[in-house]
Amino acid sequence: MPVELETFTDQLQAVRRVLDGADEALLGVAFVQQRGVNLIARQLAGVGTARLVATTVFGSTTSQGLEVACDIGLAVRVLNPPQGTFHPKLYLARHDDRIVAAVGSANLTSGLVANVEAVAVISGERSTPQLQALWQVGESWWSHRDAVDWSPELVSAPREVLDPALLDRIRAAVTDNAEILTLAERRPNYIADVTPDGVWVETRRSRAAAHPPQLVEAWMIQIAWEWLTSHGSLTNRLLVSSDGLNVKRSSFVCGLLARLPGVELVSRRPIELRLTEQPGRPGSQAES
Numbered sequence: 001m002p003v004e005l006e007t008f009t010d011q012l013q014a015v016r017r018v019l020d021g022a023d024e025a026l027l028g029v030a031f032v033q034q035r036g037v038n039l040i041a042r043q044l045a046g047v048g049t050a051r052l053v054a055t056t057v058f059g060s061t062t063s064q065g066l067e068v069a070c071d072i073g074l075a076v077r078v079l080n081p082p083q084g085t086f087h088p089k090l091y092l093a094r095h096d097d098r099i100v101a102a103v104g105s106a107n108l109t110s111g112l113v114a115n116v117e118a119v120a121v122i123s124g125e126r127s128t129p130q131l132q133a134l135w136q137v138g139e140s141w142w143s144h145r146d147a148v149d150w151s152p153e154l155v156s157a158p159r160e161v162l163d164p165a166l167l168d169r170i171r172a173a174v175t176d177n178a179e180i181l182t183l184a185e186r187r188p189n190y191i192a193d194v195t196p197d198g199v200w201v202e203t204r205r206s207r208a209a210a211h212p213p214q215l216v217e218a219w220m221i222q223i224a225w226e227w228l229t230s231h232g233s234l235t236n237r238l239l240v241s242s243d244g245l246n247v248k249r250s251s252f253v254c255g256l257l258a259r260l261p262g263v264e265l266v267s268r269r270p271i272e273l274r275l276t277e278q279p280g281r282p283g284s285q286a287e288s
Contacts, residue, residue: 003124003131011106012039014119015091018102019043022093025050026138027074029108030087034064034160035219036108038246041072047093050074053141054108055086062160064219065108066150076150079141092138098123099131113245114226161196162218166225169279170194173259180259182251183271184236189252201252216256220247224257228275236271 008014019025019040025047032054037044044050052074054061061078069076079086091102104119106112124131141147148154162170171194174180178191180201192200192213198221200213223245228234236254238244247253254273258265262277 003122003128006121008102008104008119008121009117011102011104011115011117011119012112014102014104014121015040015106015112016043018091018093018100018121019047021046022050022095022100023048024094026092026135026142027052027108028086028088028090028092028138028141029053030055030085030089031058031060031107031109032065032069033060033062033109033219034068034217035110035223035245036112037065037068037072038219038223039110039112040108041068041246042242044069044072044074047073051142052076052108053079053086053138053144053147055080056155056157057085059158060107060109061157063152063157064160064217066157067152070150077142077147078150078155079144079147080155081144081146086141088141090134090138092135094126094135097126099126099128099135101131101134103134110223110226113223114230159197160217160219160222162198162222165279166222167194167196169260170199170221170256173261174256180252180255182255183258183265183268184251187251189255199252199256216249216252220249220253221256223247224250224253228257228263228273229279232275233266234273 020043052069056078057080066076089104089106093100100123102119102121106117106119174191180189190202198218199216201216202213236250239247240250254271257263262279264274264276266272266274
């Protein structure tokens, strides 16, 4: 029973390929964040039965990440063994009588698009001994005596926040002018506050209706910034697409990033940003 092996440096492409159209999925991934879950939300939503095992050690897994996974329909367990650390990056899927697995160093975070990783995709018939053994490893994590069903009341996890360097950069950029225009339509957004949780925004319509500011969450801004600093350019089309970064407040995020030093607006229709100077990675993804 032959096993097929492919190697990917585009880890998001590898994970999406494994999960797309699967009947069943079992993910054993150390760190989970909302911006990572959203990258594969479309694939996960189409899986018949999906389970996820993660850890909350090191504070790299966030409550939003686990919440969104549950909302999509995954059963979620947290494994924090008393000895050692749960630290795998294994994505398993069953497609009819075949098993496909992605094995590498890619956590379910923005590291899927921002880090330099290598992922091996292994596939073959479900009865192949090597793939059966790999699935059994995933099942052993799920049924581990220290694994518990996740809930915010039972297992705490930190909130997802802006990297401090990016937070400072945004604050400095909007101190003298808190109005952000969307790049295509030139519609104004008014920044009420910039906090670690994200940017609080009013529009002309919300002001007229006396509605409170709405939060553009940190994960939306963070993943857009990480893509831009890793790849050198960013389009609104990529940002908003479910096959891209899956950010729904993309017009505001693009307008905000265009305000930052070292970012150039290349085109308004379609919107494209380019990095003109490398600010350095905002924080470290070594544990994400």
